[in-house]
């Protein structure tokens with residue numbers, strides 16, 4: 024087999040070493056002509072915040088309606104933070120958590136202040152993709168004010184119907200959630216799926232540079248792939264065999280439950296509640312569409328993400344076989360063997376059962392035709408012209424081979440053998456006995472008698 028991609032080999036090696044799986048198929052030359060070689064593939068990881076919908080609960084929790092003036096947490100006399108929803112420069116709508124953060128000063132969403140203290144100030148921020156996606160990098164929230172003293176990051180895998188926690192965050196994990204404080208460094212391969220409470224991202228409003236709250240994806244990957252993620256093969260091997268692990272990094276929605284704002288002190292200053300609020304300037308979510316290793320691109324069309332499925336699969340996640348391609352049960356692609364993986368393509372056929380699919384094809388046989396085949400014709404992948412090569416239905420593996428659903432009979436007096444192959448009359452050969460056999464080495468082709476003639480000029484069909 025000669026791979027057309029051989030020219031790009033150095034580049035490909037580099038990509039695959041990083042486990043990009045960015046090619047779904049490549050053309051190869053086989054003895055029978057051009058064919059496709061299929062590989063496991065996935066879309067490139069990208070900034071997923073471009074494709075989400077954000078919802079706040081309660082819906083009227085954003086500041087500025089009516090306008091409010093806020094004071095700094097560090098200094099109750101510094102009250103120059105004004106929020107007014109009706110003035111563009113002073114409004115802080117949720118979109119500002121996802122805009123391009125290259126500007127100075129930063130742009131941010133801000134909640135109303137803790138006016139109703141001691142009633143809790145709680146906000147749910149729900150990010151929905153309406154599509155299963157796989158996280159590939161840390162989730163990073165950047166707070167404009169102090170980081171919350173208590174919050175939970177949650178995920179959903181069923182479009183927001185059910186939620187499970189990803190991580191708890193608190194200044195005091197025992198007090199807030201009756202959980203022992205841990206960090207991601209406490210996790211091992213065995214406990215990777217444990218949900219922990221961490222105090223790493225809640226401490227100290229005075230540390231103005233420490234504005235981020237993270238959910239550490241890469242540190243978790245590193246438990247299998249090594250500290251610099253150099254052994255992605257090990258990680259992919261684990262992802263392949265452990266559904267729980269794969270599902271852990273897969274989401275349709277994220278929910279940030281802000282439970283208690285930064286107070287900066289042990290007691291809340293009830294005379295100056297405008298010091299307490301939430302403000303988030305940026306949320307980073309890196310990931311890729313989950314396409315079950317059957318697509319290398321994902322498009323955003325009419326506000327919805329969808330995989331561009333290959334391997335005869337279909338659906339938003341390529342999670343089922345295309346119509347007429349049920350020759351084998353649908354299966355997720357596999358990262359193994361490294362680096363190309365296994366495509367597990369859907370084959371032509373009408374049922375998951377191979378024998379049934381053969382029967383479906385044979386069921387078109389009319390009474391007068393005793394031994395017909397359902398043949399597949401190979402097409403040129405570019406011009407789509409028939410290459411004139413036919414394959415038995417059973418051999419149908421390639422997308423460029425189109426099953427005509429045409430029944431071709433055994434020719435030249437050939438008879439059907441076990442409903443499976445033609446038993447040819449003497450002097451004929453080929454799947455349908457369509458070619459005359461040379462009396463000697465080689466075969467006589469209908470169009471190319473000369474080939475036979477040169478070998479041995481005794482070829483009945485050539486009239487010699």
Ligand SMILES: [Ca+2]
Nearest residue numbers: 119130131304
């Ligand atoms: Ca922003």
